[in-house]
Amino acid sequence: MADVVQVVGTDDPVRPLFTAAGELKADARNGLGLDAAALRDLYQKMILIRRADQEALNLQRQGELGLWGQYLGQEAIHVGAVAALEANDWIFPSYREFGMAMCRGVDPAEMLTWFRGLSHGPWDPRKYAFAPLAVPVATQVPHAVGFAMGSRLRGSDDVVLGTFGDGATSKGDWHEAMNFAGVFKAPVILLCQNNHWAISVPLAKQTAGSIAERAPGYGFPGIRIDGNDVLGVFAAVRAAAERARRGDGPYLIEAMTYRMGAHTSSDDPTRYRLDSELQTWSAKDPIARYRSWLQGQGHLDDAAAAAIDRAAETMAEQMRSRLRAAVPAPAGEAIFDRVYERPPGPFIEEREEFEASLEGT
Amino acid sequence: MADVVQVVGTDDPVRPLFTAAGELKADARNGLGLDAAALRDLYQKMILIRRADQEALNLQRQGELGLWGQYLGQEAIHVGAVAALEANDWIFPSYREFGMAMCRGVDPAEMLTWFRGLSHGPWDPRKYAFAPLAVPVATQVPHAVGFAMGSRLRGSDDVVLGTFGDGATSKGDWHEAMNFAGVFKAPVILLCQNNHWAISVPLAKQTAGSIAERAPGYGFPGIRIDGNDVLGVFAAVRAAAERARRGDGPYLIEAMTYRMGAHTSSDDPTRYRLDSELQTWSAKDPIARYRSWLQGQGHLDDAAAAAIDRAAETMAEQMRSRLRAAVPAPAGEAIFDRVYERPPGPFIEEREEFEASLEGT
Amino acid sequence: MEPVTMAKAINLSLRDALAGDEQVLVFGEDVGTLGGVFRITDGLQKTFGVDRVFDTPLAESTIIGIAVGLALRGFRPVPEIQFDGFVYSAFDQIVSHVAKYRNRSGISMPITIRIPFGGHIGAVEHHSESPEAYFTHTAGLKVVAPATPGDAYALLRSAIADPDPVIFFEPKARYYMKEEINPSLEVPIGSARVAREGSGATVIAYGPTVSLALDAASAAEKENISLEVIDLRSLSPLDMPTILASLQKTHRAVVVHEAPVFGGFGGEIAARISDDGFDLLEAPVARVGGMDAPYPPSRYEKLYLPDVDRILEAVDVALAYG
Amino acid sequence: MEPVTMAKAINLSLRDALAGDEQVLVFGEDVGTLGGVFRITDGLQKTFGVDRVFDTPLAESTIIGIAVGLALRGFRPVPEIQFDGFVYSAFDQIVSHVAKYRNRSGISMPITIRIPFGGHIGAVEHHSESPEAYFTHTAGLKVVAPATPGDAYALLRSAIADPDPVIFFEPKARYYMKEEINPSLEVPIGSARVAREGSGATVIAYGPTVSLALDAASAAEKENISLEVIDLRSLSPLDMPTILASLQKTHRAVVVHEAPVFGGFGGEIAARISDDGFDLLEAPVARVGGMDAPYPPSRYEKLYLPDVDRILEAVDVALAYG
Numbered sequence A, B: 001m002a003d004v005v006q007v008v009g010t011d012d013p014v015r016p017l018f019t020a021a022g023e024l025k026a027d028a029r030n031g032l033g034l035d036a037a038a039l040r041d042l043y044q045k046m047i048l049i050r051r052a053d054q055e056a057l058n059l060q061r062q063g064e065l066g067l068w069g070q071y072l073g074q075e076a077i078h079v080g081a082v083a084a085l086e087a088n089d090w091i092f093p094s095y096r097e098f099g100m101a102m103c104r105g106v107d108p109a110e111m112l113t114w115f116r117g118l119s120h121g122p123w124d125p126r127k128y129a130f131a132p133l134a135v136p137v138a139t140q141v142p143h144a145v146g147f148a149m150g151s152r153l154r155g156s157d158d159v160v161l162g163t164f165g166d167g168a169t170s171k172g173d174w175h176e177a178m179n180f181a182g183v184f185k186a187p188v189i190l191l192c193q194n195n196h197w198a199i200s201v202p203l204a205k206q207t208a209g210s211i212a213e214r215a216p217g218y219g220f221p222g223i224r225i226d227g228n229d230v231l232g233v234f235a236a237v238r239a240a241a242e243r244a245r246r247g248d249g250p251y252l253i254e255a256m257t258y259r260m261g262a263h264t265s266s267d268d269p270t271r272y273r274l275d276s277e278l279q280t281w282s283a284k285d286p287i288a289r290y291r292s293w294l295q296g297q298g299h300l301d302d303a304a305a306a307a308i309d310r311a312a313e314t315m316a317e318q319m320r321s322r323l324r325a326a327v328p329a330p331a332g333e334a335i336f337d338r339v340y341e342r343p344p345g346p347f348i349e350e351r352e353e354f355e356a357s358l359e360g361t
Numbered sequence C, D: 001m002e003p004v005t006m007a008k009a010i011n012l013s014l015r016d017a018l019a020g021d022e023q024v025l026v027f028g029e030d031v032g033t034l035g036g037v038f039r040i041t042d043g044l045q046k047t048f049g050v051d052r053v054f055d056t057p058l059a060e061s062t063i064i065g066i067a068v069g070l071a072l073r074g075f076r077p078v079p080e081i082q083f084d085g086f087v088y089s090a091f092d093q094i095v096s097h098v099a100k101y102r103n104r105s106g107i108s109m110p111i112t113i114r115i116p117f118g119g120h121i122g123a124v125e126h127h128s129e130s131p132e133a134y135f136t137h138t139a140g141l142k143v144v145a146p147a148t149p150g151d152a153y154a155l156l157r158s159a160i161a162d163p164d165p166v167i168f169f170e171p172k173a174r175y176y177m178k179e180e181i182n183p184s185l186e187v188p189i190g191s192a193r194v195a196r197e198g199s200g201a202t203v204i205a206y207g208p209t210v211s212l213a214l215d216a217a218s219a220a221e222k223e224n225i226s227l228e229v230i231d232l233r234s235l236s237p238l239d240m241p242t243i244l245a246s247l248q249k250t251h252r253a254v255v256v257h258e259a260p261v262f263g264g265f266g267g268e269i270a271a272r273i274s275d276d277g278f279d280l281l282e283a284p285v286a287r288v289g290g291m292d293a294p295y296p297p298s299r300y301e302k303l304y305l306p307d308v309d310r311i312l313e314a315v316d317v318a319l320a321y322g
């Protein structure tokens, strides 16, 4: 009989960087190879995406967006993870990764047209190696794994990041994809943004187990880390990515964080959660923490911080005005254009009739 | 931050019974409270169900059954698990649990009408606390968990056994149900019959991980045991059932065994597996092993063994003749009778027309 | 009684079902503390406790899977699927088990699956689907869709009381439509309703398109065209007698739903009318529905979905036929 | 060329597709070493290696899910679903992603999902389903079903070459039907075929019911009834011109499929004929199909499924109409 407990992760390059509690060790923090400019860049990105988040919420309140899903509090994950990847490593997001998309260079105003109801996918995923948003929870995880399997078949050394929430780990697709990742040793980093809530369902009602600890059951390592530490996220994703690039297969990272906003602008969290919880997590705000660390290291002075804040204001202004100026595509195009590459005859006729019917209006 | 590794199973009553390799400890073997008659009964049941398996295969070859799925080699699990339960603890089988059904008292000849194409469910599940066969792999696991949740809501102390193959653990439904079991602390024993193959796909291609080790990820304990040891299976299921009955929730048992026959009578395993593997496992045959143990203990003499063999012959003969005598239900009844409890008008009309159309034939 | 919204009527219906039968259980994502993303289950957990109204993990297939297990245990489960677009991952449990379990066990499955459906709410992708045709084609299920608060109340009572599985589609765009309801009126499954009498043509609708059809009828009236509007309420079984009775008067029919026309449930209705009513028809049965394309970004939903103009055009064609 | 079975024709088609385009990948449960439970993929792994023809874990949803990821990576995936009854757990990935991914990304999804379907093989539950209507109603997909070895070969080549997702239904009861095939004949998606010419009535069939319809036509001939048989081959898009051309001659139509009639794809065909061909029709379009009940135990499948007698009865009614 085989041993009951399988030993996994002797090749685990992530765990040594972290304490048992999932905190980046002090020596690892200094060994990331990031110079002052790079460290400041992480800060700037967090400021920018938080400002964008706030601006989008404002726009939603002004009726300019149909919906907004804040990522307030999760910026360290968005910024740290993207910074740890190469530009051609594909990212498969769920629906809350606006910040990640911005870090990849997707135009925020263009991306907001998704939330404005103008497009199901305003950016070209190939240009940014950033897949479309996936609304049905967890369904993107098999895509990430399949893409990574493809990278392996191609002999390419790019890796894939698939990211999802804590709620997503309850779905069958999540499990099946984890298992495929293990079997095919796919070069994929599976990044759980455990923000403690799935709409109104708290983590304890979502699962009685541990998400990170599930990885060995699929034949690869996993770790739970502090998701509010941008350097910790960077370190974990980079180490996992290097491992995957070397051909050692998948890695599961459970980044513990907190959804400081509502689930979306349609949600009212006062119905289900205590203010005190929010207070506790506010004290762990990823940006404030990182700012004081940066300042303590002498990497960020007041002038630099102010310049970054100004850059964020400019970005927000542009985002606002460019969103307002976004010109909706003609209806025929928006509804029919991208359904088929080779549209069937009856489909073309239906489109033509539709477009003809609009001419009068 | 919480600890990365969650400690599970301090309440685990199963593990102490087994060695790290999943073998029942010698002292535990003697502490099961089974007297000689009970120990002999386990033997007799294994003989009976193996004989039934052989007989069904013969019947299939003679064209009396459309299909047969042998459980040859898995008898220790079938017999040990059922013996460890109370008669009103429901069992949710997949499609290979004919032996379990027999142990529950389901008439084998009647049950074979399923394989003969006469009925989708020839027995009353309530009478035997034995659910219908579930063909779509893993779909029965949520049913088992739901039933167990219901037992808990009722304040009843019955527990549920959900059983499935190694292949089933790759399905989303399996995962979702495991997670529900943990969250709702359902009184359910999740019994994997790991027979090393899912049709032609060997365990190593089914998962890179360990099935038993997945349990902590759902918040309850799991263990991998020797599934070819009927007393080991009995001990594990009984301890897990007692734990569940006490209200301590689910338990995952991965019983390692081997599918000694073809996947089904439609399958040809010579296309994908080596004879040597079969040889290796033949040496671990659950019945031969148990017989020599019983004999060594002085619980089974030659006369008793011969009597059991004769009983098996009689059973096989009856099964054969009673199956051949099975009278198919009238077509109208077979097709329409059990679809709705309150059949809609158009459905009743369709049935009437159908039955009228048969009158001429 | 005060006029209530359809959302409230469904809430009351669940409340009365929970109060009237201890075996009724309500569960799904966010139905407990939050009271559902549409507040349909508001307050129910408070009244009936966490054992009878409970949140589940995020897993539609097993939400339905446990309903099967609970039904076997003697309960009367009323699971919620949060949005139409998320029922697909539960499809296997619904088609392979909910619909067929009685047929292989003899044990009834009194499961009512509530699904808010349809568009016109300005939502992002996957929140505006009309998947009813996938279920009407599934033998073993009953499928209903109310169009008014009163029918929503009564039909849901009938669905929960029914010993067989019922897919209960709630037209989410009508959740805030108000009317007085009479909880003692019964609406049996399988009975359509003439929502407005008329003589020129019959408009057949269900769920969200019923009020659209009524609007079309009002608009037509101004042009002296008299439309009869049938609210199907029940899709499977389908109330053909009510439809044919109307065609005896009008001889013309237009079917309206939000789902794409191709392969949609309108095809079944049209095929059946064209068969049973072959000699009655003076014009082909017209179908007005969503485009044969995925549901578009919300800015375009009004153009994608049927509207009064498209209904009236179809009526005009039918009237001019011959 | 020697006559080959449909099973072999599909095998050859996969082989030629794999040989002709390095991006083609074949995968699914048991398709590798075993060569598939029906031996459709026999020998392919040996020729093309484990990277291009591979076994997967037992998980239909993710078999389709990785196809989406692989398509994004530039591959041309040809996943197999082992039996019709097991496609339901992949329904979400098919409906929410395969069908819609291009619409939200601009990236094509050249995925061909092979599904053996239909009954008449004496199998246990879940192995004889005809789920085509669930897919024909899903915008973004193309759906085909060959009836002969030659068409199976050619249609599969077209499906794999198509830049859009195709559901490829294989009539498993016809796997052992033999004919000579000509690999250079092309069958474009969207083109029906007149399988037999006739003048009295048109029988419209696809997949496993085509040979049934031909048998019915032979039987009818003996009674001096001339039946035209149309083999749709492509369900979505549907070749209405070929159907209407036939009705110009016959004025009567009978649609035959194995799926239950209610909400089945026959409804779409009948509705469309009754609309576009309103003035051509001299009798209602008849539909002959499975009962509106779950697929029965195999002993009863012959009675549940359409047969020659039921087709001829429908023809008689159509001919006698008026």
Ligand SMILES: Cc1ncc(C[n+]2csc(CCOP(=O)(O)OP(=O)(O)O)c2C)c(N)n1
Pocket: A096, A135, A136, A137, A164, A165, A166, A167, A168, A169, A195, A197, A198, A199, A259, A263, C029, C058, C060, C082, C086, C089
């Ligand atoms: C399959 C599916 N079911 C339900 C929903 C509705 N829904 C949207 S987000 C959400 C919660 C997701 O929680 P989690 O995965 O933790 O991600 P988070 O929103 O916290 O980022 C739910 C239930 C959905 N989008 N998909």
Ligand SMILES: Cc1ncc(C[n+]2csc(CCOP(=O)(O)OP(=O)(O)O)c2C)c(N)n1
Pocket: B096, B135, B136, B137, B164, B165, B166, B167, B168, B169, B195, B197, B198, B199, B259, B263, D029, D058, D060, D082, D086, D089
């Ligand atoms: C969802 C689903 N997919 C495919 C099949 C076809 N099939 C029947 S049994 C089987 C293998 C199951 O393996 P395992 O779970 O290990 O059980 P075992 O047959 O070994 O007892 C497969 C693929 C099925 N029944 N259900």
Ligand SMILES: [Mg+2]
Pocket: A165, A166, A167, A193, A194, A195, A196, A197, A198, A199, A259
């Ligand atoms: Mg969350």
Ligand SMILES: [Mg+2]
Pocket: B165, B166, B167, B193, B194, B195, B196, B197, B198, B199, B259
């Ligand atoms: Mg197995």
